[in-house]
Amino acid sequence: MNSKTLACQIRKDCLEMAYLSKGSHIACALSIADIVAVLYSDILKFNPEDPKDDKRDRFILSKGHAGSAVYSALARSGFFDPEILKTHYANGSILSGHVSHKTVPGIEISTGALGHGVSIGAGMAYALKLNNKENRVFVIVGDGECDEGSVWEMALFSAQHHLNNFTIIIDKNRFQALGKCQDILKNENLKEKFELFGFKAMEIDGHSHDEIRKSLKVTSKDKPICIVANTVKGKGVSFMENDLKWHYKNPDEEQYKYALREVESEYDQ
Ligand SMILES: Cc1ncc(C[n+]2csc(CCOP(=O)(O)OP(=O)(O)O)c2C)c(N)n1
Helix, strand or coil: CCHHHHHHHHHHHHHHHHHHHCCCCHHHHHHHHHHHHHHHHHHCCCCCCCCCCCCCCEEEECCHHHHHHHHHHHHHCCCCCHHHHHHCCCCCCCCCCCCCCCCCCCCCCCCCCCCCHHHHHHHHHHHHHHCCCCCCEEEEEECCHHHCHHHHHHHHHHHHCCCCCEEEEEEECCEECCEEHHHHCCCCCHHHHHHHCCCEEEEEECCCHHHHHHHHCCCCCCCCEEEEEECCCCCCCCCCCCCHHHHCCCCCHHHHHHHHHHHHHHHCC
16 A cells, blocks of 8 residues: 555544544544554565564554554554454453554554653664664654653663664654643754754654655664654644644544545545
């Protein structure tokens, strides 16, 4: 599936999951749909027949509350039956609200407590380098999540150990759970900050597949890489875009059908 088709499918799957489960975080998943689609279509090396294949790249969703986007990408990439997506958040389902490696093939590590996924990713990248492996490690982290002190410890560690096999993508949608990032804790100039911490950093449009693809292919001789991706929370559904309540709220039937029509008319090829 090409990245545009996958991004559309991810948006449709996420809407269906939020509607059926009455679960949270639909806007958080929609903001990363394009990044996740390009990763799974064009960048990550993986083998759905053997999710623990040694040759695989590692991908971690540090903002684990947006798990529905990754569950969709995994199902559409052959890791499990897409019908299982309909059980998201239900009692007994393998698909918990926040991503879990215990039950879902293709998930490297459970996340949800913000600030940990990036540090685990740095540890994985360090271990791969020590063992002279070529695999790359990619982590998506929220801009609100960058308020966590552990994110900056990860930055120091990654630069110190020249983790050039390690790429973090900051989903800069300018919102967190309870407000705008700038009103909760000002943490601006993320590209410049990561540069000062020793990363090769760049800023892109996080919904342009060309820019996402190009930035994910960037390498460095001796530095970890930081991509600050400017995104829109709720991207693709007009009434969810930049409206904080869709961090937690789920769509009713009418809203679901309207949202689906919008996504299909905007993104279906
Ligand atoms: C350690 C920790 N503190 C608080 C929360 C509650 N929480 C869940 S999502 C969220 C906002 C995260 O904001 P951001 O990283 O910008 O994610 P996005 O808004 O893009 O989904 C918070 C505070 C959490 N999951 N973990």
